Amino acid sequence: MTGLMAPNAQPGSKPAVILDAAVRLFLDSGFGNVSMDMVARAAGVSKATLYAHFRSKDELFAAMMAQRCDGLMDGMGCEALCGMPVAEALTVIARRFFTLLLSPKTLAVHRVVLAESHRFPELARAFYESGPAVAIGRLSAFLADADRRGRLTVPDSELAAEQFLGMLKSHLHLRLLLGMEQVPDEAEIARFVNGAVGLFTRGYAPAVSPPAPSGS
Amino acid sequence: MTGLMAPNAQPGSKPAVILDAAVRLFLDSGFGNVSMDMVARAAGVSKATLYAHFRSKDELFAAMMAQRCDGLMDGMGCEALCGMPVAEALTVIARRFFTLLLSPKTLAVHRVVLAESHRFPELARAFYESGPAVAIGRLSAFLADADRRGRLTVPDSELAAEQFLGMLKSHLHLRLLLGMEQVPDEAEIARFVNGAVGLFTRGYAPAVSPPAPSGS
DNA sequence: GTCTATAGATCGATAGAC
DNA sequence: GTCTATCGATCTATAGAC
The missing domain is CATH 1.10.357.10 (Tetracycline Repressor, domain 2)
Structure with a gap:
């Protein structure tokens, strides 16, 4: 990946929990149909906490996609x-x-x-x-x-x-x-x-x- | 096409004008990024007129897509x-x-x-x-x-x-x-x-x- | 850092006059 | 049929207490 930002994904940390919830929601329903309230609720944090880790919905989306694209080609070695x-x-x-x-x-x-x-x-x-x-x-x-x-x-x-x-x-x-x-x-x-x-x-x-x- | 509805497209009529504007906007920006206000303004009619011809944004979108899919394969005869x-x-x-x-x-x-x-x-x-x-x-x-x-x-x-x-x-x-x-x-x-x-x-x-x- | 509460803006759809 | 004006809901983002 280029470096779109992938926050320290300490498993269990707040950013990781938020990203996991974002992955589920965004990949399931797309960008426009998911609100920040939904992400916050699914991650079990408040909306303010969410914004403390990701400055905007765009940034959260980009970070989520960066995480999903990283291992995309694992197991395709020739x-x-x-x-x-x-x-x-x-x-x-x-x-x-x-x-x-x-x-x-x-x-x-x-x-x-x-x-x-x-x-x-x-x-x-x-x-x-x-x-x-x-x-x-x-x-x-x-x-x-x-x-x-x-x-x-x-x-x-x-x-x-x-x-x-x-x-x-x-x-x-x-x-x-x-x-x-x-x-x-x-x-x-x-x-x-x-x-x-x-x-x-x-x-x-x-x-x-x-x-x-x-x-x- | 199945019959999703394609209003009488009398060229020059209000429905046709609205559909033309909808085609431009929807195909250019997608469904979620286009508001009914934008369609009304682009078509040169009021929002109430728009709703007089299409009961909802969904129906307008479906009618627009039906129109675009109809002639899709013209010129592919074998x-x-x-x-x-x-x-x-x-x-x-x-x-x-x-x-x-x-x-x-x-x-x-x-x-x-x-x-x-x-x-x-x-x-x-x-x-x-x-x-x-x-x-x-x-x-x-x-x-x-x-x-x-x-x-x-x-x-x-x-x-x-x-x-x-x-x-x-x-x-x-x-x-x-x-x-x-x-x-x-x-x-x-x-x-x-x-x-x-x-x-x-x-x-x-x-x-x-x-x-x-x-x-x- | 984390919460509750809300500001500020937009959008879909409608009411009512003409 | 067509307009202007507006309602009610929703969403992003923030302010302020703890």
């Missing part, structure tokens, strides 16, 4: 994947990305950031840099490595990373953001993951090699 | 494309979809619907059905036809349609929604369109045909 067969590694990456993207927490962050990106432009940027941009960067590095080793033929690894993640998001992500669907079950996840990995590996297969699945 | 070579047809479809998706008007609708999908669930559904769902449906039909004619091998045409449109959206759409980028120029559009068409036609190429670019 170190151990460079040795695996490409299709297998892509499957692992796709499943991780999907699980993260479709989790209620991540969906809530998307909803709130999108809704308030106009009022908080730096926040929108911080979210993108700490979330989607990291995913693209790591996958792009993995693809560039696969290209160097001849496992795939990827002329534009950044574009390819966007394509792969975009295929997974597809419109399913939009449907979930709009509240039209529940989180998909295993079968539906497998359908998207296998479909994306298949299309991607076929479309970026190395020049003229046989379709041997393991060796090569 | 009739004349079934005769063209697949790659060419996909390029046309991709360019149309991209132009539509990245237009300021469509971006604004996305922003507002996403922000208010919690408060207006039927509105979110109506938007999805009249916009993204139509795009998926038409492309899916085109792909199923291409599969029947042996131009592509597409076992799951609906999934494939989602993949193709998702590849185009990628994270570029998100960056634009967040206000981090201007609308891309011709070169950037070509990069995404050609990349998607290329990956898609290679990955869904018919079983064992040569990679001839034009004929076949």
Whole structure:
């Protein structure tokens, strides 16, 4: 994160308790539908105490979002994947990305950031840099490595990373953001993951090699 | 559209004038940041007149969105494309979809619907059905036809349609929604369109045909 | 630091004259 | 139908006692 301010989150301290309440309320109902009275009551403090720690509602919101964006990409490391067969590694990456993207927490962050990106432009940027941009960067590095080793033929690894993640998001992500669907079950996840990995590996297969699945 | 109500939009009539003002304000600033006073002033009528035509702010917002969703997919017909070579047809479809998706008007609708999908669930559904769902449906039909004619091998045409449109959206759409980028120029559009068409036609190429670019 | 009480401003919706 | 004026509720932020 850039440094939007993340108060010393001594667990149990007043700022931490307030932030926890703010996370629940803001992510659940958005910025405009949550009043400072509600935050104060949910945190079990008075409104004056709240204002003693956060100078305004904007600052509280920004601090809350900064906390949520920080660990967004934990568990998306790609170190151990460079040795695996490409299709297998892509499957692992796709499943991780999907699980993260479709989790209620991540969906809530998307909803709130999108809704308030106009009022908080730096926040929108911080979210993108700490979330989607990291995913693209790591996958792009993995693809560039696969290209160097001849496992795939990827002329534009950044574009390819966007394509792969975009295929997974597809419109399913939009449907979930709009509240039209529940989180998909295993079968539906497998359908998207296998479909994306298949299309991607076929479309970026190395020049003229046989379709041997393991060796090569 | 389902029938959310779209008052007789006699051009020049008071309801039409009010709706025009509401479109500008709501799409620009969202639901919560626009007051009925602002709408009345922008439309050049009094607040009482406004309430004479729309019983509440919610109803005005819904009517405004219904109007914007109606023509959303105009110009996305795929009739004349079934005769063209697949790659060419996909390029046309991709360019149309991209132009539509990245237009300021469509971006604004996305922003507002996403922000208010919690408060207006039927509105979110109506938007999805009249916009993204139509795009998926038409492309899916085109792909199923291409599969029947042996131009592509597409076992799951609906999934494939989602993949193709998702590849185009990628994270570029998100960056634009967040206000981090201007609308891309011709070169950037070509990069995404050609990349998607290329990956898609290679990955869904018919079983064992040569990679001839034009004929076949 | 923490509380209670309230100032000050805004907004959605309505009443009543014309 | 259209206007002016206003009600009642709500929200952010602060003042002042402890």
